[in-house]
Amino acid sequence: MTEKKRAVKPIVLTSHPSARTPVSYPIQWGERDPKRRGPIIGTLTTPEHRNCMGTHSGAYSVYRALAVAAGSLDPLHVPDLTNTAPVDRIGPFDSWYEPKRIVSMDPWGADVGEVFRDEIKAGVNIQPTIAITRAHITMPEIVEEVRRGGISVDGEIVGANGDCKVTKAAIEPVWFLPAVAERFGIAESELRRALFEHTGGMFPELITRSDLHVLLPPIGGQTVYFFGEVASIPDLTKELTIRIHDECNGSDVFGSDICTCRPYLIHGIEECVKTAQRGGCGVIVYNRKEGRALGEVTKFLVYNARKRQEGGDRADMYFHRTECIAGVQDMRFQELMPDVLHWMGIKRIDRLVSMSDMKYNAITRSGIEVVERVSIPDDRIPADARVEMDAKKAAGYFAEHGAPTEEDLKKTKGRGLLE
Numbered sequence: 001m002t003e004k005k006r007a008v009k010p011i012v013l014t015s016h017p018s019a020r021t022p023v024s025y026p027i028q029w030g031e032r033d034p035k036r037r038g039p040i041i042g043t044l045t046t047p048e049h050r051n052c053m054g055t056h057s058g059a060y061s062v063y064r065a066l067a068v069a070a071g072s073l074d075p076l077h078v079p080d081l082t083n084t085a086p087v088d089r090i091g092p093f094d095s096w097y098e099p100k101r102i103v104s105m106d107p108w109g110a111d112v113g114e115v116f117r118d119e120i121k122a123g124v125n126i127q128p129t130i131a132i133t134r135a136h137i138t139m140p141e142i143v144e145e146v147r148r149g150g151i152s153v154d155g156e157i158v159g160a161n162g163d164c165k166v167t168k169a170a171i172e173p174v175w176f177l178p179a180v181a182e183r184f185g186i187a188e189s190e191l192r193r194a195l196f197e198h199t200g201g202m203f204p205e206l207i208t209r210s211d212l213h214v215l216l217p218p219i220g221g222q223t224v225y226f227f228g229e230v231a232s233i234p235d236l237t238k239e240l241t242i243r244i245h246d247e248c249n250g251s252d253v254f255g256s257d258i259c260t261c262r263p264y265l266i267h268g269i270e271e272c273v274k275t276a277q278r279g280g281c282g283v284i285v286y287n288r289k290e291g292r293a294l295g296e297v298t299k300f301l302v303y304n305a306r307k308r309q310e311g312g313d314r315a316d317m318y319f320h321r322t323e324c325i326a327g328v329q330d331m332r333f334q335e336l337m338p339d340v341l342h343w344m345g346i347k348r349i350d351r352l353v354s355m356s357d358m359k360y361n362a363i364t365r366s367g368i369e370v371v372e373r374v375s376i377p378d379d380r381i382p383a384d385a386r387v388e389m390d391a392k393k394a395a396g397y398f399a400e401h402g403a404p405t406e407e408d409l410k411k412t413k414g415r416g417l418l419e
């Protein structure tokens with residue numbers, strides 16, 4: 001496109017459509033027939049088809065805008081979806097047809113190429129919000145466990161080199177605002193106003209377009225790793241193990257020892273592999289909610305504040321230091337987290353590899369039975385992460401052998417900042 005052409009192109013204000021014509025593909029959230037439910041159209045190539053606010057790819061939509069600005073991406077590019085269909089089928093389940101059961105993702109998101117084939121053929125730019133593929137993963141701790149004999153090689157789930165075969169799904173957030181608001185016990189208008197005002201006015205349609213109720217928020221999504229037969233997940237005669245893991249780049253990727261994130265993730269993967277080898281399925285849900293969804297800058301500020309406070313890093317001040325900086329202890333909001341479990345048709349979790357009372361409560365309140373909660377083995381907790389573990393146990397985390405008292409918390413101390 002030439003500079004001249006670009007300069008004369010009018011700006012399309014999504015907040016004020018040229019004609020107040022009804023949305024051409026209305027969304028009827030929870031409708032049983034996906035054709036009647038309607039596709040989620042957040043693409044920008046054909047503005048007249050759009051039926052939601054925001055656009056695809058979550059936080060990465062900003063990079064797409066940058067690519068267009070830099071001249072490296074044709075803004076009218078329509079993805080060629082040949083051979084991109086999911087490798088494993090998930091659903092549909094009855095939970096997909098309850099408008100309030102799944103409110104923060106599109107259960108049909110992986111299947112758009114199939115269920116909206118006619119619309120796509122007719123030129124409607126409908127994009128999947130879920131992609132499902134297969135992979136082999138090789139993690140040093142799992143390889144070591146195989147070498148020590150703790151996990152056996154079966155040639156199917158675990159290969160001779162300690163690599164594991166997985167199915168994995170990537171999920172973009174799709175929020176049906178009336179039901180999201182209801183989860184938090186607030187009015188949709190309150191939610192829309194806060195989302196508009198506290199993102200610096202990012203989506204004016206939140207205020208001006210009362211005919212649109214679905215938002216593709218510019219936030220991180222989820223990745224789900226499946227060990228074993230995906231088809232066995234809703235089968236109540238088969239064992240199901242799950243870990244819900246919230247992103248922690250410092251520990252998950254770089255092995256930082258101030259928290260238990262990677263050791264607990266590894267423990268979750270081991271439990272998933274063993275469940276799959278017993279004929280069931282193991283599932284790791286990995287949520288992009290870095291630093292309790294406060295972000296990594298806030299997290300590192302908290303680390304400094306914790307280690308520099310009088311008396312050093314102490315379990316009794318663990319949550320207080322976060323609250324001083326962020327204003328809250330946690331922004332992960334487990335209210336929306338069970339959606340992904342209902343997408344998989346889960347009714348019962350045999351082994352929940354998590355000690356979080358917030359996650360446990362959200363899951364059981366959403367109608368899923370949890371048979372057993374699996375703690376991180378004590379010998380997997382890094383010394384410097386005792387502060388976190390004791391503080392969390394005292395605050396309500398699952399503690400098989402009792403929670404520490406206030407006096408105990410004062411005694412649990414971490415390493416100094418410069419040590």
Ligand SMILES: [Zn+2]
Nearest residue numbers: 248251259261
């Ligand atoms: Zn961590």
